[in-house]
Amino acid sequence: MRLPWPRREAFDYPHPKLLRLWERIEELGGQDTYPVVPLELFFDGNEDTASIGANLEPHPGVATFARVLKEVRARPEVADVCLQISEAYPGDAGEWPFASAVYVVTTAEPALVHEWARELSPDPCEDGDEQGWVYTEDPPPGAPAIPPGHHLVTLFWD
Numbered sequence: 001m002r003l004p005w006p007r008r009e010a011f012d013y014p015h016p017k018l019l020r021l022w023e024r025i026e027e028l029g030g031q032d033t034y035p036v037v038p039l040e041l042f043f044d045g046n047e048d049t050a051s052i053g054a055n056l057e058p059h060p061g062v063a064t065f066a067r068v069l070k071e072v073r074a075r076p077e078v079a080d081v082c083l084q085i086s087e088a089y090p091g092d093a094g095e096w097p098f099a100s101a102v103y104v105v106t107t108a109e110p111a112l113v114h115e116w117a118r119e120l121s122p123d124p125c126e127d128g129d130e131q132g133w134v135y136t137e138d139p140p141p142g143a144p145a146i147p148p149g150h151h152l153v154t155l156f157w158d
Contacts, residue, residue, distance in 0.1 A: 017045030018096060022088065025097060028141035031088040034134070036142040039069055042083045042099060051096035052083070053157040056121055065120055072104060072116045079105040080144040084134060101134045102155040105146055113153040122155040 021041055028035035042051075043066035049059045073081040081104050088097035102122075104113050114125040131152050133140060146152065 015045045021097060024142075025085055025088055031085060031097070034084055034086055034136065034140045036082045036084050036103065036140050036144070037099075038082055039066065039073065042097075043069075046096050048096035050098065052099045052102075053120060054098070055157060060120060068117055068119050069102060072113070075106075075108075075116070077106050077108040079147050079150050081105070082142070082144060084140065086135070100156060103133075103143070104153040104155065105144055105150050106153055107150055108153070110153045114155070117155055120155070121157070123158050125153075 021037065024037055024041060025031060025035050028037075043062065046062050046066075049062060051062065052065050053059060069081050072078060081102065083099035084101040084103065085097045086100035089095055102117075106113060110125045110131055114122055131154050133143070133152070134154060134156070139146075
């Protein structure tokens with residue numbers, strides 16, 4: 001069964017990059033599978049502050065999210081950083097999908113990862129918090145492999 005995602009020829013999108021993101025979400029099974037996408041695919045062309053950390057006041061800006069998460073990914077302790085999509089409304093041409101969680105694949109402790117991302121004001125990391133995939137025990141579609149010695153640290157804004 002095909003999901004009712006928009007086709008390139010069906011709409012005049014203000015952001016062709018947004019359409020590429022929607023196409024990738026479809027390839028991964030649609031929003032109901034809570035797919036994981038790479039930083040560049042999510043942030044390239046994205047100016048929609050409702051797409052990540054929507055409840056932050058003041059919102060640091062999508063460009064700040066992109067910069068900080070790329071800086072985190074560049075650290076030697078980090079193998080990858082990616083985003084989990086929990087809501088996508090392809091009928092809204094200018095609205096970016098909503099990323100509810102950021103996954104950092106790392107050898108670092110959760111508190112240290114949260115410190116790296118402090119400019120983004122993620123929800124605090126409490127001792128004993130489980131780190132892992134938010135909506136499923138198994139890796140969601142598009143999730144990166146976890147190298148030996150690495151684990152997930154989840155950043156979210158609730």
